[in-house]
Amino acid sequence: MAEMEYGLSETQKEIREMVREFALERVLPVRAELDEKEEFPTELLKELGRMDLMGLYIPAEYDGMGAESMLDFVIAIEELSRICIGVSVSFAANALGADPILIGGSDAQKKKYLPPLAKGEKWAAFALTEPNAGSDAGGIQTQAVKKGDKYILNGTKQWITNGGEADTYTVLAVTDKKRGARGVSCFIVEKGMPGFKFGKKEKKLGIRASATRELIFEDCEVPTENLLAKEGMGFILAMKTFDVSRPGIAAQGVGLAQGALDEACNYARQRVQFGKPVIANQGLQWMLAEMATQVEAARALTYGVCRTIDSGAKDVSKLSAMCKLYATDVAMDVTTKAVQVFGGYGFMREYPVEKMMRDAKILQIYEGTNQIQRDVIGLSLVKEYAATKK
Amino acid sequence: MHIVVCVKQVPGTTKVQINPETNTLIRDGVEAIINPFDENALEAALVLKDTIGAKVTVICMGPPQAESALRETMARGADDVVLLCDRAFAGSDTWATSYALAQGVRALDKVDLVFCGKQAIDGDTAQVGPGVAEFLGWPVITYARKIEIKDQVVRVERVFEDGYEVIEAHLPAVLTTVKEMNVPRMASLKGRMRAKKAAIKLLDAAAAKADVNEIGLKGSPTRVVKIFTPPRKTSGVKVDGSEPLVAARELVAHLRNQKVI
Numbered sequence: 001m002a003e004m005e006y007g008l009s010e011t012q013k014e015i016r017e018m019v020r021e022f023a024l025e026r027v028l029p030v031r032a033e034l035d036e037k038e039e040f041p042t043e044l045l046k047e048l049g050r051m052d053l054m055g056l057y058i059p060a061e062y063d064g065m066g067a068e069s070m071l072d073f074v075i076a077i078e079e080l081s082r083i084c085i086g087v088s089v090s091f092a093a094n095a096l097g098a099d100p101i102l103i104g105g106s107d108a109q110k111k112k113y114l115p116p117l118a119k120g121e122k123w124a125a126f127a128l129t130e131p132n133a134g135s136d137a138g139g140i141q142t143q144a145v146k147k148g149d150k151y152i153l154n155g156t157k158q159w160i161t162n163g164g165e166a167d168t169y170t171v172l173a174v175t176d177k178k179r180g181a182r183g184v185s186c187f188i189v190e191k192g193m194p195g196f197k198f199g200k201k202e203k204k205l206g207i208r209a210s211a212t213r214e215l216i217f218e219d220c221e222v223p224t225e226n227l228l229a230k231e232g233m234g235f236i237l238a239m240k241t242f243d244v245s246r247p248g249i250a251a252q253g254v255g256l257a258q259g260a261l262d263e264a265c266n267y268a269r270q271r272v273q274f275g276k277p278v279i280a281n282q283g284l285q286w287m288l289a290e291m292a293t294q295v296e297a298a299r300a301l302t303y304g305v306c307r308t309i310d311s312g313a314k315d316v317s318k319l320s321a322m323c324k325l326y327a328t329d330v331a332m333d334v335t336t337k338a339v340q341v342f343g344g345y346g347f348m349r350e351y352p353v354e355k356m357m358r359d360a361k362i363l364q365i366y367e368g369t370n371q372i373q374r375d376v377i378g379l380s381l382v383k384e385y386a387a388t389k390k
Numbered sequence: 391m392h393i394v395v396c397v398k399q400v401p402g403t404t405k406v407q408i409n410p411e412t413n414t415l416i417r418d419g420v421e422a423i424i425n426p427f428d429e430n431a432l433e434a435a436l437v438l439k440d441t442i443g444a445k446v447t448v449i450c451m452g453p454p455q456a457e458s459a460l461r462e463t464m465a466r467g468a469d470d471v472v473l474l475c476d477r478a479f480a481g482s483d484t485w486a487t488s489y490a491l492a493q494g495v496r497a498l499d500k501v502d503l504v505f506c507g508k509q510a511i512d513g514d515t516a517q518v519g520p521g522v523a524e525f526l527g528w529p530v531i532t533y534a535r536k537i538e539i540k541d542q543v544v545r546v547e548r549v550f551e552d553g554y555e556v557i558e559a560h561l562p563a564v565l566t567t568v569k570e571m572n573v574p575r576m577a578s579l580k581g582r583m584r585a586k587k588a589a590i591k592l593l594d595a596a597a598a599k600a601d602v603n604e605i606g607l608k609g610s611p612t613r614v615v616k617i618f619t620p621p622r623k624t625s626g627v628k629v630d631g632s633e634p635l636v637a638a639r640e641l642v643a644h645l646r647n648q649k650v651i
Contacts, residue, residue, distance in 0.1 A: 022576055047575070053579065
């Protein structure tokens with residue numbers, strides 16, 4: 001049966017094959033245990049680093065694979081997510097942490113911080129969220145006050161993916177209270193800098209293999225050369241970061257949904273009730289048919305957005321919000337249906353689909369809730385049509 | 391340091407079929423993989439490359455299709471790969487294979503260490519590693535699970551079912567590796583891209599200076615007369631030994647019944 005032709009390059013096919021192998025050989029045997037024990041996949045990430053995959057999104061001049069291709073990276077995330085998004089988020093969050101440096105960093109900052117990330121020797125994390133600031137980035141309370149050749153940071157970040165595990169953090173803090181979102185700046189903070197501590201590790205509904213921690217800054221001293229771009233550019237950097245990170249979350253949705261579809265189809269073939277495999281029932285076939293169509297549509301949209309970004313297009317906020325919104329809603333829907341296909345067995349932890357359903361929920365929440373995605377898309381439409389109607 | 395790893399391509403399934411007429415494995419339509427123990431051998435060599443620095447050459451005797459196994463080893467980090475390939479090698483038993491591989495090793499630049507997997511999962515003889523060492527006239531240490539190299543001496547933990555012994559040998563030497571030695575790495579993206587394009591060095595019997603009377607069917611003293619799946623053993627009789635006198639009587643009765651005594 002023909003598969004969708006997405007015109008992938010040789011490298012992209014190679015990436016798909018190698019990550020699929022890795023996911024099946026290395027991740028599948030441990031995913032239930034990582035979930036059960038809420039254990040960070042340290043060894044798996046190290047191996048992904050050795051396989052050059054941590055450098056997929058980093059240019060060759062900073063020791064990355066130089067592909068500068070969104071799609072290369074997204075394919076890797078998708079294949080990992082097919083088996084476990086707790087692992088794939090730990091992998092992808094490195095890019096989220098590194099993106100502000102890639103987008104707004106000086107050459108010196110890039111030379112210092114990107115090569116160890118590209119080689120997988122160090123990991124990164126992005127720190128925006130606070131108890132009172134998530135979707136509303138203007139509500140950030142962490143402060144950075146300039147003192148001589150240092151900024152002094154004070155405040156608390158919460159729910160930081162890879163918190164405690166990462167070495168390099170891109171942290172948003174207010175440098176000018178009066179200017180609201182325009183008074184936010186972005187800093188590179190290293191693990192071990194004086195006054196930088198980690199708080200509690202969160203217990204979560206899903207993606208339990210990933211580490212989610214508090215970052216605590218108590219008179220944390222950050223050298224002024226670790227300011228990214230200029231003072232006040234933090235919010236813009238964050239938004240540009242989301243433009244290129246949201247397709248990664250979409251890829252998690254596509255992979256997770258595909259994984260759930262795989263499980264559902266295989267189970268439905270084996271499970272015999274009333275003397276025949278349950279897949280022989282039209283009611284179930286229609287469910288699977290809908291799931292398969294949703295997955296392929298989500299993939300097509302996600303790849304299309306990646307290609308647009310790879311072509312060098314500017315202002316991709318609407319498109320990247322669209323693929324994040326659609327693919328993650330699909331993931332929630334398809335994983336829920338997969339549990340239904342499994343019936344009572346689907347509800348049991350012995351089978352993989354209940355974890356998939358628990359995991360899926362976060363995709364509709366992080367990197368901007370799907371309500372925020374609709375806001376982004378809606379606002380873009382307002383601008384787009386205001387411009388054309390004149 | 392120059393390390394050579396010998397690998398074999400084997401059928402990647404436990405459900406192998408045997409051709410009843412030729413008594414050989416049916417390889418058509420069966421996915422071929424690198425013999426798993428040879429993957430441990432390769433990993434051991436690559437670890438040495440990473441830690442003390444070495445050139446790693448992988449050698450494989452087999453048909454042209456074995457190229458895929460060699461490319462996989464290159465993707466994982468082997469510097470050079472050599473395919474010992476010649477119709478004259480076909481039908482070699484473990485003796486002729488050991489000879490051919492030893493000739494292959496001789497044809498390479500000065501070699502310090504040869505790694506083989508402890509055995510191949512298709513033939514399960516575990517003879518080729520020691521055989522290669524014999525033809526080369528080098529010491530061999532089988533079932534290595536841990537190695538250390540210092541001043542041209544290799545120190546090896548040689549593992550048994552119930553323990554291990556520590557043995558040293560002067561280089562050059564041949565080692566065969568067990569599964570618990572390491573976890574084979576997965577190939578890197580750069581490695582895979584490089585391996586795709588790399589040229590595979592071919593070594594035929596003449597280039598390996600192999601005596602045609604010592605290789606292939608002609609050079610193989612072993613003849614496989616018959617291959618069959620042994621019938622399942624029925625479970626035996628267990629004699630309770632808590633009362634020695636009773637147990638002994640019962641045992642003797644059984645043996646008499648079976649006309650053993």
